[in-house]
Amino acid sequence: MNKNKSTRRLAIMTLATTFCLTFAAQADEGVSNGALLASMCNTCHGVDGGGSKSIPALNDLESDELVETMQAFQTGDEDSTIMDRHATGYSEEQLKALADYYTSMQ
């Protein structure tokens, strides 16, 4: 093994070690705004937003689709039984954080 190979291998080992430790730590590091927001939705929309009987899943929507649908509930463009009463409680920033969280799980 020449010096270049050795250096490369060393770099890979170092990165791998750092990555593993860091990743393990990050998984536990806290709770994002998106994760907490999604947990509010999941009470009705199923574990991890996977849907529950007649209540639809959220975790397979495109990010834009979720934000646009919630905004349509806010304006009344989309008919609803209950979601208009929920949707108007959230800001665009919150809806984007929520959508990004679900997208990151896909």
Next chain:
Amino acid sequence: MNRYNRREFVKFMGAVAATTPLTWAHTASAASGKVVVIGGGFGGATCANYLTRWGSGIEVTLVEKESQFITCPFSNEVIGGDAELDSITHGYDGLKARGVNVVNDVASGIDTAGKKVSLKGGDALDYDMLVVSPGISFKWGVVENDEEATKEAMPHAWQAGPQTTLLRDQIQAMADGGTVIIVPPTKPFRCPPGPYERASLIANYLKNNKPKSKILIVDSNESHSKQAAFQEGWNALYGYGPDGMIEWVKGSEGGQVESVDIASMTVTSAFGESYKGDVINLIPHQTANNLVHEAGLTNQDGWCSVDQGTFESAAAKDVFVIGDACVAGAMPKSGHSAASQAKNCAAVIVSRLAGVEPPAPTYANTCYSLISPEYGISVAAVYQLQEEGITKVSGGVSPLEQSERVHSKEAKYAKAWYKSITTDMFS
């Protein structure tokens, strides 16, 4: 180790040492510690579940006196004969599989200074953070004879289980033409729409089986949850008012019940009116569970004041109170509210144990009520933390004059909600 490898190893260790401060910083911020959760209902079970989801290094112990949880939501369906108790009974195996240490015992005391929970069985549990989700206790004696009466003659059925089936059996044994009296407690109480949903589903049973019967709600309150939507549904399905199947007597018109008499099966109001029932459902006045009273966690009103952003007790550090027992601003005392509070609380604890900032609090509530098994209504709200505490920023009750299809959809959503919230807690 040959020369080459030794040199490589030394270089590698040097590189590891160089990255250690970064890595160590991350490792140090991973959440770890001992969290004890008292109470395995909507608040406690959800909190224990989410502590394990969000903080895999946390040792979570759940203390619950019962081996199974029977939900108050949908217990009115059991009373109305549309469901069995089994369908609202849940075990703790899912939480155990997540790594929660489920201790089947009674928390008999909390030492907030020594950070210890004592158990009736004799053991004690140390904690770094304590979550208390103990629910309610009844305030016996507010209505004269209430404690004795509710044992058998006038069941409360406000903690689901044998009381639920006792009330159902009494209704099923009643003759056609009989009167069922429901006495709701004075606000605040667990599940504000509960007494009125109960009247609805009992009416549904009576309409189909004993149509000459009557339901009288003798209520110390002046108004009630989802009032207009309930009354619209009662009018449509059962008849509402003196000539209908359901009649509601409010506090100022003789509903302020002061005493009950088992022998004559009567309830008597502060103004002296007496009402005789064939079946009486006497729901006692409520306060936070006795455990938190004894631990010094309650305020002058008998409920637990908390920081409404974190749910940390105003009376003790590192102790969090969630669910029916706490004062949570505009949120009603519902299972959904408790679950919402539980997730916020879990996020705060995980973040605190990891030494990082918690996410921005966010809260929601959804309560469906069934006026019949095919006719649902709801109240929903989203809340934000504002200066005055948890404040409603959107929501409301199902609008009036909706189609049959909308009510049918809300009834379906009610069942889907139940499946979802219980799976979210217990899986």
